[in-house]
Amino acid sequence: MARRSGSADLPLHHGRVPAWLGRRMTQLGAVICEAIIHHYGRDELLRRLAHPFWFQSFGAVMGMDWHSSGITTSVIGALKRGLTPLSRELGLHVCGGRGSHSRQTPAELERIGARVGFDGQALATASRLVAKVDSAAVQDGFDLYLHGFFVTDEGHWVVVQQGMNGDGGLARRYHWQSEGLGSFVEAPHAAIDGKSQGNIINLTDRRAALSRNGQIDLLRDIGPSGIVREFAALERDRAPPILPPAQLALPHLVMPAHHEVRPKDVIARRLHGALAAAADRAPADFSELLLVPGVGARTVRSLAIVAEVIHGAPCRFADPARFSLAHGGKDRQPFAVPTKVYDQTIAVLRSAIDRATLGQDDKLAAIARLDRESRRLERVVSGPTLDEYVTEERLRSAEYGGRSVFGWEQPDGEAPPAPPAKANPA
Numbered sequence: 001m002a003r004r005s006g007s008a009d010l011p012l013h014h015g016r017v018p019a020w021l022g023r024r025m026t027q028l029g030a031v032i033c034e035a036i037i038h039h040y041g042r043d044e045l046l047r048r049l050a051h052p053f054w055f056q057s058f059g060a061v062m063g064m065d066w067h068s069s070g071i072t073t074s075v076i077g078a079l080k081r082g083l084t085p086l087s088r089e090l091g092l093h094v095c096g097g098r099g100s101h102s103r104q105t106p107a108e109l110e111r112i113g114a115r116v117g118f119d120g121q122a123l124a125t126a127s128r129l130v131a132k133v134d135s136a137a138v139q140d141g142f143d144l145y146l147h148g149f150f151v152t153d154e155g156h157w158v159v160v161q162q163g164m165n166g167d168g169g170l171a172r173r174y175h176w177q178s179e180g181l182g183s184f185v186e187a188p189h190a191a192i193d194g195k196s197q198g199n200i201i202n203l204t205d206r207r208a209a210l211s212r213n214g215q216i217d218l219l220r221d222i223g224p225s226g227i228v229r230e231f232a233a234l235e236r237d238r239a240p241p242i243l244p245p246a247q248l249a250l251p252h253l254v255m256p257a258h259h260e261v262r263p264k265d266v267i268a269r270r271l272h273g274a275l276a277a278a279a280d281r282a283p284a285d286f287s288e289l290l291l292v293p294g295v296g297a298r299t300v301r302s303l304a305i306v307a308e309v310i311h312g313a314p315c316r317f318a319d320p321a322r323f324s325l326a327h328g329g330k331d332r333q334p335f336a337v338p339t340k341v342y343d344q345t346i347a348v349l350r351s352a353i354d355r356a357t358l359g360q361d362d363k364l365a366a367i368a369r370l371d372r373e374s375r376r377l378e379r380v381v382s383g384p385t386l387d388e389y390v391t392e393e394r395l396r397s398a399e400y401g402g403r404s405v406f407g408w409e410q411p412d413g414e415a416p417p418a419p420p421a422k423a424n425p426a
Contacts, residue, residue: 010171010255012164013068017077018405021330024342025062025074028306028327030082031349032058034090035310035364038356042092043179046158049150050177053317054309055160056255061309063337066324067255069171072162073098076148091116091153096127102147102161109149118155130159130176141165142172255320261334263386265321271389273378274304277370280377298400299344300370302326306345307371325389328402335393336409338400 017025036045048054059071062078080094087093093112096105106124113120127149142163151157159176256265278301305326308316317323321334327345328337352363384392393400394409402409407416 010069010072010162010173011067011257012166012169012171013065013070015070015405017064017070017074018330020339020403021063021337022074022078022081024337024339024346025064025078026082027346028062028342028349029058029075029078030086031346031353032061032306032310033079033083033092034086034353035349035367037090037092038353038364039310039368042090042152042154043156045092046150046152046156046177047179049160050158050175051314051317052173052175053320054312054314055173055175056320057317057323058309060320060323060329061306061326063324063327063330063342065259065329065331065333066261066321067259069162069164069173072148072160072171072173073146076146076160079150080148087112093151095149095151096147098146102131102145105147105149109151112151116153118151118153123149123151123155123157126157126178127159131161141168142170259331259333261321261324261386261390265319266325266386267319267322268383268386269378270308270316270319270374271322271325271386272381272383273374273376274308275301275383275389276377276381277373278304294340295344295348298338299341299348302341302345303348303367304370304374306349307367308374311368311371325393328393328404330405332404332406334390336397336402336404336406338393338397339403340401343401 033045036048048058055075056066056071059075060066062075064071064074076094076097080097083090083092083094093116095108095112096102105127109123109127110120112118113123127147131144131147142165144161144163147159147161149157149159155178157178160173161176162171162173164171279297305323309323324334327342328335330337348363349367352367355362356364383389394402397409398411404416410416
C-alpha cells in the first residue's frame with residue numbers, strides 16, 4: 001500500500017453524532033477491526049487506517065455522512081470507545097482525539113508504553129513532531145483540531161489528524177504511518193486528504209531540503225536579528241521573485257459538496273455484484289449467516305458491503321458513497337439509518353468473531369466468501385439503478401427501523417421535520 005496514497009476534498013460539516021448512532025458505530029467499528037486483525041493481523045489494520053480512501057469508506061459503512069469531515073472525528077471516537085476495552089486482547093491502542101483529547105496523546109502513549117513495553121516517550125515525541133509538521137512545516141491554511149494515534153504492542157503506529165479552513169468551509173485529513181518512515185521532515189506522509197488549493201508552503205517536500213538546511217544555517221550564522229536585516233534589504237531591492245519548482249502532486253479523492261448520493265458517486269457494477277451475491281446465492285451458500293434470529297436478505301445485502309471493507313483491495317474504495325448504501329446516513333442521505341438491519345449486521349459479525357475465537361471460523365469464512373462472490377458476479381450481472389435502489393429503501397425505511405437526526409421514518413414515507421442547526425464542526 002503506497003505511503004503517499006492521495007488527498008481528498010472534505011466539506012466541513014457541523015453537528016454531533018446522536019447517541020443512538022454513536023453506540024452502533026462503536027460496536028460495528030470495533031468488530032470490523034477485530035475481523036481484519038483476525039484475518040490479516042494488526043499491521044494490516046494500520047495500513048488500512050493509513051489509506052484515505054479506505055478510511056472514508058469505513059466511516060460511510062458505519063452510517064456517517066459519506067463525504068464530510070465528520071467521518072474523521074466520529075470514526076476515531078468510535079474506535080477509541082470500542083477498541084480500548086479490547087486493547088489487551090488485540091494488542092492495539094487508540095489515543096488522542098479532538099480538541100483537548102488530542103493534547104493528552106503524549107501522556108496516553110507514555111502510560112501505555114509503561115504497561116506493554118514499547119518506548120512511550122519516543123512515541124510521545126513522534127506524536128508531537130507529527131502535529132508540528134502538519135501545523136508548521138506544511139502551511140496550507142488548515143488549523144489542526146484533531147489528532148488520533150493508533151499504536152500496536154510492537155510500537156508500530158498510524159496517525160490520522162485533521163485541520164479545518166473555516167473560511168473555505170473545508171477540512172483536510174493527514175495520514176501518517178510508521179512503516180517505512182525514514183524522516184519526519186522529508187516526505188513523511190502516508191497520505192494527505194484535502195482539496196487542492198494551489199501552491200502551498202511544504203517544507204517536507206524532498207526538494208525543500210536545501211531550504212530547510214538553509215534556514216538552520218541562517219539561524220546559526222546571523223541569528224534572528226540578522227535575518228530581519230536581510231529581509232528588509234530584500235524588500236527594498238524588490239527583485240523579481242524566483243518561483244520555486246512545483247510541489248509534487250498527490251492523487252486525491254474529491255469529495256463533492258453535494259450531500260445526496262448521485263449515480264456518478266457510485267461504481268454501479270460493484271453495487272450490482274454485492275446485491276446479486278446477497279440475493280441470488282445467500283440462501284444456498286451463506287446459510288451460516290442466516291442463523292442469527294431476525295437476519296434476512298436485507299441484512300445479507302449490508303453484510304456483502306461490510307465484507308468488502310474487511311477484505312477489499314485498496315483499489316476498490318474509489319467510491320466511498322457506495323458504502324453508505326449498507327446503513328444509510330444519520331442525516332437521511334442516501335436514506336435514513338435502518339437500525340434493525342444495522343443491529344443485525346453487528347449481531348452476525350459479533351457472533352462470527354466470538355465463534356472464531358473458539359476456533360470455529362465458519363461464519364467469518366462465509367463473510368469472506370460473500371465478498372469473493374460479489375467480486376465474481378460484478379463482471380456478469382446487472383441490477384437496479386442507484387435511484388431505484390434508494391427509492392425502494394426509502395419506501396421500506398419505517399419497516400427497517402429507519403432513523404436519522406430528524407427522527408424516526410414514517411410508514412407513509414414522509415420525512416420527520418428538520419432539527420435546529422448546531423454550530424459544532426464535526
